[in-house]
Amino acid sequence: MRQSLLALLAKEPAHGYELKQALETIFGSAYPSPNIGQIYVTLGRLEKDGFVRSVDVEQANRPNKKVYYITATGREALETWVEEPTEGPRVRDEFFMKLVLAPMTGLSDRMALMNRQRRHYLALMRDLRELADQTDPANRVALLLIEGAMLHLQADLDWLERCQEDLP
Amino acid sequence: MTDTPVVRAVNLVKIYQTGALPVPAVRGADLTVDAGEFVAIMGPSGSGKSTLIHMLGGLDTRTSGEIWLDGRRADTLSESGWAVLRREKIGFVFQFFNLVASMTVADNVELPALLGGAPPRQARERREYLLGELGLADRADASPAQLSGGEQQRVALARALANQPRLLLADEPTGNLDSRNTRDVLRLLGKVHTQGQTIVLVTHDARVASMADRVVSLLDGQIVDDGAIPKSRRRPAGGVGDVVELRS
Ligand SMILES: Nc1ncnc2c1ncn2[C@@H]1O[C@H](COP(=O)(O)OP(=O)(O)O)[C@@H](O)[C@H]1O
Numbered sequence: 001m002r003q004s005l006l007a008l009l010a011k012e013p014a015h016g017y018e019l020k021q022a023l024e025t026i027f028g029s030a031y032p033s034p035n036i037g038q039i040y041v042t043l044g045r046l047e048k049d050g051f052v053r054s055v056d057v058e059q060a061n062r063p064n065k066k067v068y069y070i071t072a073t074g075r076e077a078l079e080t081w082v083e084e085p086t087e088g089p090r091v092r093d094e095f096f097m098k099l100v101l102a103p104m105t106g107l108s109d110r111m112a113l114m115n116r117q118r119r120h121y122l123a124l125m126r127d128l129r130e131l132a133d134q135t136d137p138a139n140r141v142a143l144l145l146i147e148g149a150m151l152h153l154q155a156d157l158d159w160l161e162r163c164q165e166d167l168p
Numbered sequence: 169m170t171d172t173p174v175v176r177a178v179n180l181v182k183i184y185q186t187g188a189l190p191v192p193a194v195r196g197a198d199l200t201v202d203a204g205e206f207v208a209i210m211g212p213s214g215s216g217k218s219t220l221i222h223m224l225g226g227l228d229t230r231t232s233g234e235i236w237l238d239g240r241r242a243d244t245l246s247e248s249g250w251a252v253l254r255r256e257k258i259g260f261v262f263q264f265f266n267l268v269a270s271m272t273v274a275d276n277v278e279l280p281a282l283l284g285g286a287p288p289r290q291a292r293e294r295r296e297y298l299l300g301e302l303g304l305a306d307r308a309d310a311s312p313a314q315l316s317g318g319e320q321q322r323v324a325l326a327r328a329l330a331n332q333p334r335l336l337l338a339d340e341p342t343g344n345l346d347s348r349n350t351r352d353v354l355r356l357l358g359k360v361h362t363q364g365q366t367i368v369l370v371t372h373d374a375r376v377a378s379m380a381d382r383v384v385s386l387l388d389g390q391i392v393d394d395g396a397i398p399k400s401r402r403r404p405a406g407g408v409g410d411v412v413e414l415r416s
C-alpha cells in the first residue's frame with residue numbers, strides 16, 4: 001500500500017480519507033476497501049522515512065485536517081519502484097508444503113488433500129465469477145484485476161493436476 | 169418428474185483393444201446424475217474423460233458395466249437404438265464440433281429440433297435465440313467451413329441445446345474459445361441450468377467447472393473424487409476483499 005499512496009500523492013496532495021476514496025474508485029470492488037487506520041499508519045511510516053510531509057489545514061468548526069504531500073525523496077522512491085522489474089508470483093505455496101509433508105504427519109493422505117483443495121479452488125472461482133458479474137463493466141481496472149486472479153487460480157488448478165499425476 | 173436419476177452408470181469399464189496391448193481407459197466408474205444437476209468432469213489428459221462421456225452418450229461401446237438413462241437400461245441398446253435415444257433425449261457437444269459441412273449454421277442448429285418433431289417455426293425461434301445468446305446471430309447463413317474454431321464450437325453447443333434435451337453432454341465445450349466467447353458460453357450454460365437443464369461436461373477450464381453443482385475427478389480411468397463444490401466460507405456481501413492482498 002505504501003507505493004499506491006505515494007503514487008496518489010505524486011498526483012496531488014491529499015488527506016487520508018481522500019486517499020481511501022481514491023483507491024476505492026480506481027480499483028472498485030476487486031480491491032479490499034482499505035481501512036482508514038491502516039492508511040494513517042502507512043502515511044506515518046512514509047513521513048518518518050521522509051517520503052511525505054504533512055501540513056495542518058484549519059477548518060471552520062471542525063478539527064484541523066492533515067494534508068499530505070510527496071517529497072523529492074518520495075518521488076525518487078516511487079520512480080525506482082515503478083521502473084524496477086516486479087517479483088514473479090510466489091514460489092513457496094502453502095498448499096504445496098502441506099502436500100509434500102502430509103504423509104509425514106500421518107494425518108491426511110495426499111489424495112484427500114488434493115481433492116479438497118480442488119473443490120476449494122472451484123468455490124473461489126465461483127466467487128470471482130460472481131464478483132465479475134456484479135462489477136460495473138466500465139471499470140476496466142477492477143475487471144482486469146479479477147481476470148488476473150482467475151488466471152492465477154487456473155494455474156493453481158493445473159498445478160494441482162500435475163501434482164496428482166506425479167506425486168505417489 | 170420423478171426421482172429417477174437422468175444418468176446412472178454402474179461399474180463402467182472401457183478397454184480399448186486397438187493396438188497390441190489393451191488400454192484400460194475407464195476402470196470401474198460409478199456415477200449418478202439427478203435431474204437438473206450440473207456435473208463437471210475434470211482430470212489430466214488421458215485420464216478417460218472423453219471415453220466416459222462418449223460411453224454415456226452411446227458413442228463408444230462399453231466393455232462392461234451398466235448405463236441407465238432416465239431409468240432405462242441403455243448399454244444393451246443397438247447402434248440404432250442409441251441413435252433414437254440420442255435424438256430424443258441427449259444433446260452432445262463433441263470436442264471437435266462435428267458440424268454437417270454441407271449445411272448452413274442455421275440448418276445445423278435447427279436439424280435436431282426438426283428431427284425431434286418440433287414445428288419448423290418453433291425450431292427457427294429456438295435457433296435464433298441460441299445463436300443470439302452465443303453472439304452468432306449474424307453467422308446463421310454461413311457454412312461451418314467459413315467459421316473459426318471458436319465459432320464452430322459455439323454452433324455445436326447451440327445445436328446440442330436446440331431440442332431442449334433431457335441431458336446435455338459436452339466434451340471441453342470451451343476448449344477453443346477466447347475469454348469473451350467463453351463468457352457467452354458460461355452465461356448460456358448458467359441460464360439453461362437455471363431452467364432445469366441436466367448437464368454433464370468435461371472441462372479443464374475452472375470458470376466452466378465452477379458453474380457446476382458437483383465436480384467428478386478422474387485419474388487413470390478411475391473416479392477419485394465426486395462431490396459438491398462447497399459454498400465459500402468467506403462470502404462477503406458487496407465485494408470479494410481478497411482478490412488482491414494488501415501489503416502495508
Ligand atoms: N480409440 C482409441 N483407441 C485406443 N486407445 C484410446 C482410444 N481413445 C482413447 N484411448 C486411450 O484411452 C485413454 C483415455 O483417453 P481419453 O478418454 O481420450 O482421455 P481424456 O479425454 O481424459 O484425455 C488414453 O490412454 C487414450 O490414449
Ligand SMILES: [Mg+2]
Binds near residue numbers: 218
Ligand atoms: Mg478428451
